[in-house]
Amino acid sequence: MDALPLTPGELVCLGSSLAFSGLFYYLHRKKAKVVAKIQEAPKLQVSESLPDILSATGSSCLQYVAIEGVVQPTEAALTSPYHNELQGVIERLVLKEHRLIWNSLARSWTDSERVVLEQVHTVPFVLASPAGRSVGQVSVESPLQAVELPLETVYERFQQTSHGFKDLLGHYLSGEKPKGFLETEEMLLVGSSLTGIGELTMQPDGSLRLQPPADGTGYFLHLGDWQALLADMQSVSNFWKWAALLCGFVGTAVILRALFRAYWDYRLRKEQEAQQQEFEKLRCQRSSDLDLSDEPPESACVICLTNLRECVLLPCGHVCCCFRCFQALPSRTCPICRSPIDRVVPLYQA
Template identity: 45%
Template sequence: MCAFVVVPRQPEGMEEFSVSITEAACLGASLALSGIFYYLHKKSRTTVKKLDNAPHFALDGKLKDLLKVTPGACLRYAVIEGTVKPVGEPLTSHFHKEIFGVLQKFILKEHRLVWSGLSRTWLDTERVLHERVNMVPFVLAGSDETTVKVVSPLYAAGNHTEITNEKFHQATFGFGELVGQYLSGEKPKGLLELEEMLKVGTTLTGVGEVILDTDGNLSLRPPSDGSQYFLSMADFETLRRENDNMAAWWKVLLVASALAGSAVLFWAGLRYYRHLKVRWEREKENREFVRRQNQDARLRSDGADEDGADDGSGNACVICLSRPRDCILLDCGHVCCCHACFRALHHRKCPICRQDIVRVLPFYQP
């Protein structure tokens, strides 16, 4: 007799549903991204609301008079516009001697092509090799020569510098180096050299805390309440619209991330429902099998006990080799195992012909 070795599984009622690693990773990423996007959206909306409520002041002598009667001589969040003027000698561009400024940035970037096995293409990447910033004190001047000193401009958001020089140094390689680059999956393209400056005479929109110090000088500085500090070459309406658009983009990403997480939850819930449905069907099938088995036993006065061992080795279950064969597997019709071993099968396939088992019926052999 041919014996089949089958690894038993948990009984029908003991099967547990589990979330796959991919589902858990996707759900976790969705929750994390949703939290980040919500925070950024809320922060952007708060900034837009503060910009909407920020008062606009002309940079003239009336501003000083206003601050003298303001408690603490401070405007917590205000919008002013003025022309950039240096306090002392300005900075000179290293590449254009006719350009003067108050803030100068030198940036050296390395560009590389990196092979992506996922997209099967070369992707352009960059990294900053060197960055240096030079700055001199400067003020914003109004129409009547009233000035406000700009404090901590490097902490300000907004576009307030212009590119005054941009040069790309192409990398050159020999044949051996090119072969090595293709093997390693990285190809240096070259170095990008940038110079950015805040030029003298540029009109800036400043949004921040305006104070009048004890010497009677006006200063614009980052807000003490943590609100966003701005210095921008754009006018106020453009600055406000840019921040409003940014808040809208964060909202779109938040909704997309939340929908992705909902889709993962829906898929996991659907799998769980299918799991329960299969378990309910098998429990119903087992109850029907027991009912038919008991009915057949009552109809035959000489019936044998379901759990009793068969004296004839030819009627033994081909899986456990101890209990008698007591079920018919359909649609193939094989009578080869006991009902207990059928329930322990990992896959509902006939041990003899490997066909799918659609239904099982009790079988009695006197």
């Protein structure tokens, strides 16, 4: 039975590369579809003409649009507990514990963090026209369902933990060393320029609402214009594309290596068969002229002492064995001088 063309290691590498390549290509296509949909979406700005635009489409709903405006609260805004002059409509407070963990394999301390507390507060807000709130506004619904919250870090403080001698001794025994706590505050500030990409609907009372698309398409809230969001999405899509190509290249390289090895094995097998046929032909020519007695001839093979010496071992040049014994050698070394054998040629005698 022929051996498998791929070694177990190559099979694992090939399977892993193909699996990762398929996964990365799926992620690339998923991001590429989002990019294409954002490019095709109508680009609007908050203005008093938005109701007329919806009416002109013959529907009270645009399934996917990109709309730009300025963030304004519809009621009392959130005030930062650390900066009284900062007001926002979304606030996230995060408390993280940082530790050093002893890695016995690397023989070093590695950083580790754990979220101890996270709080998110929101108030209803709208996207208003830069010209003023009276010109037009669009209510933003379910902002926490956006793919990524458009928050800015407005406060950050690291409180280092103090340790005594007993604490340090306990840390080395347990393999964990607390570093301290990182406290951060992120907010979507009032007056920020925001781009919302989602479903735009007109309510019976004439108000406009931006909400997550009903078909499950990505709902985006992004600080800045839609071109910046599109560039970020294209960058992510290209990353997954190159990752898929790299994994596919690795799988192709494994297959080519296996094919190259199979080709050389095939050539070596054909050369051995041709060489064996040549030696058999030479043996048949000599058998009619040779009459072996009970005593081995002087030119007999030094291994089997039966057949004639018919191999020239190169590069050492020793003539000491027949072809069958050469094939049975446990290692490709000369039986006389133990030097490596590169190739063997038939011995022709006049």
